[in-house]
Amino acid sequence: xxxxxxxxxxxxxxxxxxxxxxxxxxxxxxxxxxxxxxxxxxxxxxxxxxxxxxxxxxxxxxxxxxxxxxxxxxxxxxxxxxxxxxxxxxxxxxxxxxxxxxxxxxxxxxxxxxxxxx
Amino acid sequence: xxxxxxxxxxxxxxxxxxxxxxxxxxxxxxxxxxxxxxxxxxxxxxxxxxxxxxxxxxxxxxxxxxxxxxxxxxxxxxxxxxxxxxxxxxxxxxxxxxxxxxxxxxxxxxxx
Numbered sequence: 001x002x003x004x005x006x007x008x009x010x011x012x013x014x015x016x017x018x019x020x021x022x023x024x025x026x027x028x029x030x031x032x033x034x035x036x037x038x039x040x041x042x043x044x045x046x047x048x049x050x051x052x053x054x055x056x057x058x059x060x061x062x063x064x065x066x067x068x069x070x071x072x073x074x075x076x077x078x079x080x081x082x083x084x085x086x087x088x089x090x091x092x093x094x095x096x097x098x099x100x101x102x103x104x105x106x107x108x109x110x111x112x113x114x115x116x117x118x
Numbered sequence: 119x120x121x122x123x124x125x126x127x128x129x130x131x132x133x134x135x136x137x138x139x140x141x142x143x144x145x146x147x148x149x150x151x152x153x154x155x156x157x158x159x160x161x162x163x164x165x166x167x168x169x170x171x172x173x174x175x176x177x178x179x180x181x182x183x184x185x186x187x188x189x190x191x192x193x194x195x196x197x198x199x200x201x202x203x204x205x206x207x208x209x210x211x212x213x214x215x216x217x218x219x220x221x222x223x224x225x226x227x228x229x230x
Binding site for chain 1: 153158163173224226
């Protein structure tokens with residue numbers, strides 16, 4: 001079974017600075033998806049960014065980018081020019097490519113609580 | 119024009135009661151899910167339905183029973199509620215297993 005590990009329960013960043021959240025995962029599969037979701041205090045789960053394992057190029061979405069290291073099974077999220085609205089829980093998640101029941105579920109890490117200091 | 123909606127958003131009830139949470143999506147997706155987020159914020163899948171067919175049924179007590187009357191709806195019924203059932207329950211949907219999940223706003227269930 002796949003596991004996702006976020007080793008930083010809490011982090012803080014100064015407004016306008018850059019922060020990197022870590023995520024590692026364990027899988028025997030070669031094809032899968034990785035995600036970062038954000039959960040602000042409103043508790044709504046919001047997709048931040050998605051990476052397909054077969055793509056070598058790191059995904060980017062505006063101020064959010066990932067560093068995907070497939071061999072190391074590492075998938076970190078970099079937030080540039082941090083804003084107060086970035087304060088939230090961030091969850092790393094794994095999903096198999098379509099090949100059975102495993103593709104129908106996201107496996108989440110335990111989350112990293114990010115605080116943004118004005 | 120809410121994409122995935124859940125009712126109610128908050129539910130406070132006593133031990134032993136039976137309650138239901140409803141979920142509806144208007145995205146035309148064919149796959150729906152229930153996730154549970156515990157007090158430590160850990161998210162874990164409970165059920166997954168594709169075209170009204172149960173795909174995933176994780177180790178969840180039999181007191182939890184999902185029902186999908188059609189592709190746009192996935193309801194969760196819980197019998198004989200226990201204190202440990204207190205959590206936030208999220209409904210989500212996607213277009214097949216490839217599609218990105220869209221989550222509902224969550225239902226905070228408190229069992230007293």
